[in-house]
Amino acid sequence: MSKIGIREVAAAAGVSITTVSKAFNVTPGARLVADSTMKKIHEAARKLNYTPNYGATLLRGQSSMTIGFSISLPEEVSVSFLSEYPMRIINGLGPAANAHGYQLLLINGTDYSCYMDIKRIDALVMLSFQHVSNPRQQEMETMFRRFDHLGYPYVIINNNRDELSLPSINCDNTAGMRLIADLILRKGYESVGFLGELTRNPQKQHRDRLTDLQKFLSVRPGLFRPESVINGSGSGIPDVPRLELYNKADGWTGLHVLAERKKLPRCLVCGDDEIALGALAACLKLGIRVPEELAVIGFDGSPSGVYSTPTLTTVKQPLEEFGRMAFDYITRKIADPDYREVFMVVPTLIERNSS
Secondary structure: OOOOOHHHHHHHHOOOHHHHHHHOOOOOOOOOOOHHHHHHHHHHHHHOOOOOOHHHHHHOOOOOOEEEEEOOOOOOOOOOOOOHHHHHHHHHHHHHHHHOOOEEEEEOOOOOHHHHHOOOOOEEEEEOOOEOOOOOHHHHHHHHHHHHHHOOOEEEEOOOOOOOOOOEEEEOHHHHHHHHHHHHHHHOOOOEEEEOOOOOOOEHHHHHHHHHHHHHHOOOOOOEEEEEEEOOOEOOEOOOOOOOOOOHHHHHHHHHHHHHOOOOOOEEEEOOHHHHHHHHHHHHHHOOOOOOOOEEEOOEOOHHHHOOOOOOEEEEOOHHHHHHHHHHHHHHHHHOOOOOOEEEEOOEEEOOOOO
């Protein structure tokens, strides 16, 4: 049996070979073939069991029409492949990419430089270094320098390595913690603590948020209580298994530890909303009234905070918008190899019933 090619598809669809070629090699933003013609071509291809040879397309140096999205760096593999944080970014990135003829390729916990080298993807969007310690950090920094040298289009969501001036879209964590500190001072809470991850290698952004909070609250001596801080495991703090990139179990367990030690502050600031939601669930279990006895504040702006009991006060970073901004950045970078920019987005305070 002879191999089916675009010549046979063209004959079955009643169009030219050139039209079939255009239908299977769409460029960003272009409408080279009418929708009705496109439908006829794809129907003919399905009947003939024809699939385009995209490998040959890549060998010819053409666009793969694919954007890679990496949700973790090597050594920072998330057990839950698509937790809420990356999903919110995808909800902005995906529709923007699809509207311009691109598809997404999800990459998790692997060395993704090869995807760029073999042109499996046209560009790469990635989440930043999450944790304080990554044994492959130097290797990854070398990779970024190589990307820059070769002109590969890439952008990082929340680059947590301030010393690396990399193409990135970042939440201004310091501005976000100032919003929280101003709320605390306005409310007049007499003591404040912090609850982060219960792990030996917590997220760097949690450490930075804790540092900023302590600094902003220093205007009122004695307000910030170090004995009401948990950020990491050890010294009697259990190591909570990493169920996903962000973990309600940290909040649940951490709140119980603070309560058992009688170190609950009047206001508890959490490293992210998942931790805050876990803490709220623990308060409900232990009969701690929120916000009458304990105020709880999160960070990130999780949609789940609207449905918690009580609803969660939080600082919102617009992750869906970050996804759209990432697509705009990389398409501009593809068009202009010299383009390079670092964005800093100021978050907003959403005050609800937990404070």
